Amino acid sequence: MALHQEISGKQLYLRLLGYVLPYWRVFALSVFSTIGVSATEPALPALLKPLLDGSFVHRDTTMIRVIPLLIIGLFLVRGIFSFVNNYTTNWVATKLVMDMRNLMFRKLVTLPTSDFDNMSSGNMIANAAFNVTRVTSAGADVVTVIVRDSFTILGLLGWMLYLNWKLTLVAIVMMPLIALIVRLFSARLRDMSRGSQHATGQITHVLEEALGAHKVVKVFGGQDYESRRYFEATNRERRFSMKRTVAAALNVPFVQILAAIALAIIIYTATWPGSGHQTTVGSFVSFITAMLMLLTPIKRLTGVNQSLQQGLAAAEIVFGVIDSPSEPDQGTQEIPRARGEIEFRHVTLRYDDGANAALSDFSLTIRPGETLALVGQSGSGKTSLVNLIPRFYQPTAGHILVDGHDIADIRLASLRENIALVSQDVILFNDTLRANIAYGHQAGASEDAIVAAAKAAHAWEFIAALPDGLGTLVGENGVKLSGGQRQRIAIARAFLKNAPILILDEATSALDTQSERHVQAALDVLMHGRTTIVIAHRLSTIERADRIIVMHKGEIVESGTHGELLARNGPYTHLYRIQFSDAQTASRQRVVQD
Numbered sequence: 001m002a003l004h005q006e007i008s009g010k011q012l013y014l015r016l017l018g019y020v021l022p023y024w025r026v027f028a029l030s031v032f033s034t035i036g037v038s039a040t041e042p043a044l045p046a047l048l049k050p051l052l053d054g055s056f057v058h059r060d061t062t063m064i065r066v067i068p069l070l071i072i073g074l075f076l077v078r079g080i081f082s083f084v085n086n087y088t089t090n091w092v093a094t095k096l097v098m099d100m101r102n103l104m105f106r107k108l109v110t111l112p113t114s115d116f117d118n119m120s121s122g123n124m125i126a127n128a129a130f131n132v133t134r135v136t137s138a139g140a141d142v143v144t145v146i147v148r149d150s151f152t153i154l155g156l157l158g159w160m161l162y163l164n165w166k167l168t169l170v171a172i173v174m175m176p177l178i179a180l181i182v183r184l185f186s187a188r189l190r191d192m193s194r195g196s197q198h199a200t201g202q203i204t205h206v207l208e209e210a211l212g213a214h215k216v217v218k219v220f221g222g223q224d225y226e227s228r229r230y231f232e233a234t235n236r237e238r239r240f241s242m243k244r245t246v247a248a249a250l251n252v253p254f255v256q257i258l259a260a261i262a263l264a265i266i267i268y269t270a271t272w273p274g275s276g277h278q279t280t281v282g283s284f285v286s287f288i289t290a291m292l293m294l295l296t297p298i299k300r301l302t303g304v305n306q307s308l309q310q311g312l313a314a315a316e317i318v319f320g321v322i323d324s325p326s327e328p329d330q331g332t333q334e335i336p337r338a339r340g341e342i343e344f345r346h347v348t349l350r351y352d353d354g355a356n357a358a359l360s361d362f363s364l365t366i367r368p369g370e371t372l373a374l375v376g377q378s379g380s381g382k383t384s385l386v387n388l389i390p391r392f393y394q395p396t397a398g399h400i401l402v403d404g405h406d407i408a409d410i411r412l413a414s415l416r417e418n419i420a421l422v423s424q425d426v427i428l429f430n431d432t433l434r435a436n437i438a439y440g441h442q443a444g445a446s447e448d449a450i451v452a453a454a455k456a457a458h459a460w461e462f463i464a465a466l467p468d469g470l471g472t473l474v475g476e477n478g479v480k481l482s483g484g485q486r487q488r489i490a491i492a493r494a495f496l497k498n499a500p501i502l503i504l505d506e507a508t509s510a511l512d513t514q515s516e517r518h519v520q521a522a523l524d525v526l527m528h529g530r531t532t533i534v535i536a537h538r539l540s541t542i543e544r545a546d547r548i549i550v551m552h553k554g555e556i557v558e559s560g561t562h563g564e565l566l567a568r569n570g571p572y573t574h575l576y577r578i579q580f581s582d583a584q585t586a587s588r589q590r591v592v593q594d
Contacts, residue, residue, distance in 0.1 A: 012315045016135065019099060023092050030088035034144050036081035038151035042159045043074050045290040052282035089144045093136040100132045103322055110326040113392040114352055121208060123201035127321055131197050134314035142311065145304045149297035156290045163287045167266045171291065174262045178255050178298065185251045189309035192244035197314055199237035206233050244310070259295050266291060328394065331410045338403050338418040340368040340500045340531030342389065347398035349384055358384035359554040362398070371532040373542035375575060376551035382535045384554070386503045390419050417441070420494035423505035426486040428478035433463055434470035437492045445496055457492035458522040459485070484515025491522045502532045539576050548572065
């Protein structure tokens, strides 16, 4: 997944504004109110001229009465515009964050499985949850500052030109120098912002790992090690933040120094005897006030560069995720409920790291309704084989067919509608038992159908005993349930889906004997009438399989029924004897302990 691409700031910014377009009416109101706020800025120094000349110098009674009322009216109008501007800007910004988060999440759940293998979930979470919020600083917020302060500067410069165009030229001469300083600091700010955001992802990654494995951390005394990892991650982010702060902090003083030099030259020129500048007290005070008021918007405009570069760096990451290719789905065929025939034709699978082939020229045909068991040592290719059926990975070579259709030609949704999966690592969501059984496309299932699935999975007995029944919250990944209970909920989910192809990936290997009996009884019912592929750790659970395949280094080395394979006295017999010997040893140990 490409999380970082070199894209020009202009391209990034224009693309960001494209996400603001759906809310152009509110955004236009925000810009209009921003212009309204900036339009009131030159009014204050403009009022100083008649106030000083009319009220203090000439004692004009009309000015004495009118000017205070105008000042009150000015700040009343300014307050209304400011409120509208703040509300509309934040409304657009929060909408932008929500839309970008939803876009990223929709992309994340469609990414290829290989992307999840190669990238930490902590970085993914940081991108979706935190980096998106920084994008708004380059979206609506920056636009507001640029529009408001640009109009403010133009208005103040216009008033200054009206008062004394010669002195105003001194201020204008400084503008190119200010622009040069801003440009020099921009690249540094963006690089440091990009590094800071990647460091934030690492913080999330370490935090997620340490909290998720808190029992292992406690038992093996890993607190100090994890604390060091977290310190290193946070310190790395702090260093990037400080470098960004230094660049931003140097940016503003340089600009202010240039502005102060311009102000000093103007005061010197205007007040030097014989300079030829004839001006009233009111005009001079009004000019100097306008000049001083220029410093604030100039400071904000140069300071906004930090937010802009930080936002653009976040936008690079966000758009890198959004632009990442989803799972390939060029299939056009829709298949009805499959009969369940699966054929592998000369399939080879190599993962991205280019290591030895997980599967090598693998050919196999599975009959409809057949129960096929896959056995072999770790790394023999069993899981790689079953992962190809729902197209979690794409074969490097060869073809896989379901009912005679190449699965590459079948739409992913149609293919996966025909497949159910029950694995050793049961995934439950922090929701109710009802929601975990009736998940995804089965979310609209009736209560009767859910109960029937739970009963078929031997899960209803413990569900009915719970105070809230199907409404019981299971906790994060089913932490409130035992291993056997979690497994039976996963089986109930598969029952409710009622798919013709069933994949069982070591579904009983992590259970105690009593739980295994319950789960195996449920699996026997679930497997009936379906094409079932079983990855077996305990060979005793597959003795009744229609066919057993023994795999080694991605190839089939033996095939037959349990009895046939034992009679051959080959690799399967060797595995069986090892397990039988281990089981006898464990049984004797339990007897001695009892």
